[in-house]
Amino acid sequence: MKEIALPVFVALNLASCAPSDHAAQVQNREAVRAVFSEIWSKGNVDLISELFSEDFVGHFPGETIRGHDGLADAVIAHRRAFPDWIEKVEDEIVDGDRVVIRFISKGTNMGEFLGNPPTGNTIEISEVAIFKITDGRITEQWVYPDILSLQRQLVEKRHQ
Numbered sequence: 001m002k003e004i005a006l007p008v009f010v011a012l013n014l015a016s017c018a019p020s021d022h023a024a025q026v027q028n029r030e031a032v033r034a035v036f037s038e039i040w041s042k043g044n045v046d047l048i049s050e051l052f053s054e055d056f057v058g059h060f061p062g063e064t065i066r067g068h069d070g071l072a073d074a075v076i077a078h079r080r081a082f083p084d085w086i087e088k089v090e091d092e093i094v095d096g097d098r099v100v101i102r103f104i105s106k107g108t109n110m111g112e113f114l115g116n117p118p119t120g121n122t123i124e125i126s127e128v129a130i131f132k133i134t135d136g137r138i139t140e141q142w143v144y145p146d147i148l149s150l151q152r153q154l155v156e157k158r159h160q
Contacts, residue, residue, distance in 0.1 A: 025094045028133045032099040035131075035138070036087040040105075043079045045072040053137040060143050081118070082107030087127075099131045105145070109154060116154070123153040 031051050038044040039051075048068050058065035058074070065074050079085055085107035093100040106124040125146045132140040 021096075024136075025096070027136060028097070028099050028131075029092060029094045031133065031136070031138065032092075032101060032131050033089060036089055036101070036103060039075055040078070041086045043075060045075050048072055048075075051138055053134065053139045056137075056139060056141075058141045058143070061145065061147055081109060081111040081113035082123075083110050084108050097133050099133065101129050101131075103127050103129070113154075119154050121154055123150055125150045125153075 034047060034051060038047050048071050052068060052071060054067060056065075056067055056071060058071060060074070065071050085105065088104045088106075089101055090104055091102040103126075104124060105127055106122065108122045109119045111118050126149070127143065127145040129144070130142045131138050
């Protein structure tokens with residue numbers, strides 16, 4: 001009886017946890033997808049307070065972004081430089097409180113970017129982002145864009 005009771009107990013506990021874990025992972029995936037489709041691709045910074053924690057920390061190349069205002073400022077500045085910026089999710093991995101996304105970013109450089117004047121060039125780069133989500137809100141993000149490709153596309157086309 002003991003031998004049967006323990007496996008049944010474990011199975012029942014795992015089964016009762018699975019739906020809530022699965023639901024949380026679905027919620028995490030949808031929140032992160034909205035970051036790409038709504039915030040960065042459309043400039044909808046009003047969603048930041050809904051999706052990100054107040055103490056959010058974003059690790060971007062060369063800078064750390066903090067809080068709702070810091071992220072909103074970064075999105076607005078980026079969309080000023082690339083008004084038609086769009087990010088398309090290619091792959092995603094969701095595991096517990098982490099979501100990893102591989103995506104393609106594309107836009108036309110129509111404003112100052114990284115201290116450089118606009119080039120009018122359209123660029124397309126690959127990026128990877130890792131998100132940490134706590135209590136349904138994004139608390140931390142690490143972004144790994146293909147900066148070398150971005151710089152090459154801007155510089156090479158400027159000299160053509």
